[in-house]
Amino acid sequence: xxxxxxxxxxxxxxxxxxxxxxxxxxxxxxxxxxxxxxxxxxxxxxxxxxxxxxxxxxxxxxxxxxxxxxxxxxxxxxxxxxxxxxxxxxxxxxxxxxxxxxxxxxxxxxxxxxxxxxxxxxxxxxxxxxxxxxxxxxxxxxxxxxxxxxxxxxxxxxxxxxxxxxxxxxxxxxxxxxxxxxxxxxxxxxxxxxxxxxxxxxxxxxxxxxxxxxxxxxxxxxxxxxxxxxxxxxxxxxxxxxxxxxxxxxxxxxxxxxxxxxxxxxxxxxxxxxxxxxxxxxxxxxxxxxxxxxxxxxxxxxxxxxxxxxxxxxxxxxxxxxxxxxxxxxxxxxxxxxxxxx
Amino acid sequence: xxxxxxxxxxxxxxxxxxxxxxxxxxxxxxxxxxxxxxxxxxxxxxxxxxxxxxxxxxxxxxxxxxxxxxxxxxxxxxxxxxxxxxxxxxxxxxxxxxxxxxxxxxxxxxxxxxxxxxxxxxxxxxxxxxxxxxxxxxxxxxxxxxxxxxxxxxxxxxxxxxxxxxxxxxxxxxxxxxxxxxxxxxxxxxxxxxxxxxxxxxxxxxxxxxxxxxxxxxxxxxxxxxxxxxxxxxxxxxxxxxxxxxxxxxxxxxxxxxxxxxxxxxxxxxxxxxxxxxxxxxxxxxxxxxxxxxxxxxxxxxxxxxxxxxxxx
Numbered sequence: 001x002x003x004x005x006x007x008x009x010x011x012x013x014x015x016x017x018x019x020x021x022x023x024x025x026x027x028x029x030x031x032x033x034x035x036x037x038x039x040x041x042x043x044x045x046x047x048x049x050x051x052x053x054x055x056x057x058x059x060x061x062x063x064x065x066x067x068x069x070x071x072x073x074x075x076x077x078x079x080x081x082x083x084x085x086x087x088x089x090x091x092x093x094x095x096x097x098x099x100x101x102x103x104x105x106x107x108x109x110x111x112x113x114x115x116x117x118x119x120x121x122x123x124x125x126x127x128x129x130x131x132x133x134x135x136x137x138x139x140x141x142x143x144x145x146x147x148x149x150x151x152x153x154x155x156x157x158x159x160x161x162x163x164x165x166x167x168x169x170x171x172x173x174x175x176x177x178x179x180x181x182x183x184x185x186x187x188x189x190x191x192x193x194x195x196x197x198x199x200x201x202x203x204x205x206x207x208x209x210x211x212x213x214x215x216x217x218x219x220x221x222x223x224x225x226x227x228x229x230x231x232x233x234x235x236x237x238x239x240x241x242x243x244x245x246x247x248x249x250x251x252x253x254x255x256x257x258x259x260x261x262x263x264x265x266x267x268x269x270x271x272x273x274x275x276x277x278x279x280x281x282x283x284x285x286x287x288x289x290x291x292x293x294x295x296x297x298x299x300x301x302x303x304x305x306x307x308x309x310x311x312x313x314x315x316x317x318x319x320x321x322x323x324x325x326x327x328x329x330x331x332x333x334x335x336x337x338x339x340x341x342x
Numbered sequence: 343x344x345x346x347x348x349x350x351x352x353x354x355x356x357x358x359x360x361x362x363x364x365x366x367x368x369x370x371x372x373x374x375x376x377x378x379x380x381x382x383x384x385x386x387x388x389x390x391x392x393x394x395x396x397x398x399x400x401x402x403x404x405x406x407x408x409x410x411x412x413x414x415x416x417x418x419x420x421x422x423x424x425x426x427x428x429x430x431x432x433x434x435x436x437x438x439x440x441x442x443x444x445x446x447x448x449x450x451x452x453x454x455x456x457x458x459x460x461x462x463x464x465x466x467x468x469x470x471x472x473x474x475x476x477x478x479x480x481x482x483x484x485x486x487x488x489x490x491x492x493x494x495x496x497x498x499x500x501x502x503x504x505x506x507x508x509x510x511x512x513x514x515x516x517x518x519x520x521x522x523x524x525x526x527x528x529x530x531x532x533x534x535x536x537x538x539x540x541x542x543x544x545x546x547x548x549x550x551x552x553x554x555x556x557x558x559x560x561x562x563x564x565x566x567x568x569x570x571x572x573x574x575x576x577x578x579x580x581x582x583x584x585x586x587x588x589x590x591x592x593x594x595x596x597x598x599x600x601x602x603x604x605x606x607x608x609x610x611x612x613x614x615x616x617x618x619x620x621x622x623x624x625x626x627x628x629x630x631x632x633x634x635x636x637x638x639x640x641x642x643x644x645x646x647x648x649x650x651x652x653x654x655x
Contacts, residue, residue, distance in 0.1 A: 175356070175360065176360075178353075178357050179357055179361055179364060180364075182357050182361060182631045182635050182638075183361055183364075183630065183634075184588070184589035184592040184593075184627075184630045184631070184634060185589050186589070186593040186596060187589075187592060187611075187626065187627045188627070190611070190615060190623070191365075191368060191627055192368070194618070194623065195368045195372055195373050196372075267485070271488075274487045274489055275487075275488065275489070275593060275597065278489055278597065279596075279612060279615055280616065281615065291487070291489050291490070291493070292489075295493055298493065298501070299501070308493065312486075312487070315487055316485055316486055316487070316490075319485040319486075319487070320481070320482065320485040323481055323484065323485050324481065327481070
């Protein structure tokens with residue numbers, strides 16, 4: 001329960017930070033134009049992403065008590081319920097499987113407590129599948145967001161300092177990166193989660209460690225190029241300190257790469273967590289875990305399909321939306337592909 | 343050439359030593375031996391039993407000894423005994439190698455073939471509706487989780503259509519194909535989307551080069567240009583991508599083997615995860631990195647064969 005509360009804090013903080021960053025970028029005309037272009041091209045995908053973010057935000061705002069929070073069960077009364085939980089009736093559960101909108105239980109046909117109200121049916125424990133699926137959005141955003149928060153600053157720190165200062169530091173960083181890159185990523189992920197232990201933050205740290213290397217390589221290469229630019233040389237001649245140059249001249253010219261990689265990284269991370277969940281190492285409540293739990297249900301007679309269908313449809317639509325937005329972002333922001341287009 | 347190869351091998355060896363150091367830090371310095379023992383023996387194990395287990399598995403040696411032994415044993419492929427059930431790890435790995443290769447090599451070869459063919463086809467029709475539909479299909483395909491390919495493939499082909507057995511394995515050559523067909527099909531389908539899209543970009547980029555215009559001016563047919571000129575010139579990015587995708591192959595075979603009941607190294611890995619068997623996991627990670635480093639060196643050599651302009655120095 002404690003972990004739950006501060007995971008909520010992380011998600012809310014992430015969303016706030018993202019909004020702030022977007023607001024700052026808006027003050028720049030180039031970024032504003034890029035944003036407009038993105039909206040023009042990928043309106044639907046952006047709306048899907050926004051819907052997921054909204055659901056996750058609703059699920060992150062939780063408080064105890066208020067309303068009819070669950071009958072005589074004292075435990076249930078002291079459990080914080082989120083805005084999303086409050087959309088559904090209290091004690092909204094059955095005893096076992098029921099099909100979407102059914103009036104009776106799927107096996108046996110006993111009458112339900114809430115006949116015809118479970119839009120996507122219920123799972124083996126009688127929990128409402130629609131509710132579970134919507135709750136998965138928060139976990140997915142936690143995976144993508146928290147991991148990016150670990151991986152991107154690390155990649156920036158290591159990649160930029162290796163590229164800018166070069167020499168011994170560069171050699172050491174290059175060796176470290178080739179060591180990490182030579183371990184197949186799933187094996188490294190499994191190892192890290194096994195050693196660190198299971199839990200949402202551990203999984204995000206493991207994902208972060210496996211995903212920063214590729215980005216750091218790109219940043220290192222780009223910094224090497226930027227370091228030789230005329231305006232950087234000019235700033236150096238004028239006596240600007242090394243850190244000042246990195247802060248004022250290098251980092252702002254890497255922002256577009258950070259945005260591109262953030263969006264492209266996101267879908268990969270959520271898919272990787274689904275694989276981990278399949279191996280029993282995932283985060284509680286993720287869509288991957290729902291798919292993992294539903295994998296034997298297709299072997300039942302008659303088939304229980306709604307659990308798997310709901311989780312995979314949610315996973316698929318979020319990933320697809322992120323992939324589409326990512327492609328468009330890359331096209332718009334990367335000067336190389338922009339030149340090809342015109 | 344020879345001196346380059348030698349340097350490359352030395353650097354690769356250094357990388358493997360680095361991987362071993364990382365494994366040492368994670369498994370011997372970070373993880374508590376008592377914790378590993380409790381995971382293997384159960385939470386309620388007696389303290390004497392835990393001490394005995396730690397001694398038996400050699401986790402009680404002083405750190406420098408532990409480090410040296412770790413290096414010596416890994417580099418001589420002496421992996422010792424499993425942390426979970428004391429079976430010899432090297433033997434189990436050797437037994438699992440056959441089924442794993444029987445699954446992975448076809449997935450790799452057929453996947454490369456399918457993605458290249460699809461990409462050539464789509465690039466041939468570039469800037470038409472066929473091209474756009476192909477790219478859209480690729481994006482759709484790469485947005486589906488590999489889990490869904492496995493579950494869907496098993497359900498549709500194994501259960502509804504009943505073409506192949508749902509799972510299982512039999513090494514006798516007469517029936518092995520029947521058991522491997524479904525996992526190979528699923529493995530190829532899961533990877534083809536993102537690969538084909540990448541290859542298409544490469545092909546389209548190559549088709550805008552001057553030599554293509556020259557070939558066309560000579561009167562060379564479009565299909566011939568695609569296969570004889572564009573494909574050949576695109577081989578280097580193709581090769582790089584295929585080798586960089588080897589780690590993804592690991593993901594594939596770990597999931598495919600465990601789900602389709604193929605007794606290979608992937609199933610062994612999944613057992614190791616479930617049984618908290620750190621010793622087996624160490625061995626698998628080490629072998630995986632070793633293979634990957636070797637594959638990267640071989641690709642560098644292959645570059646010179648594919649493109650004589652490339653000089654290794």
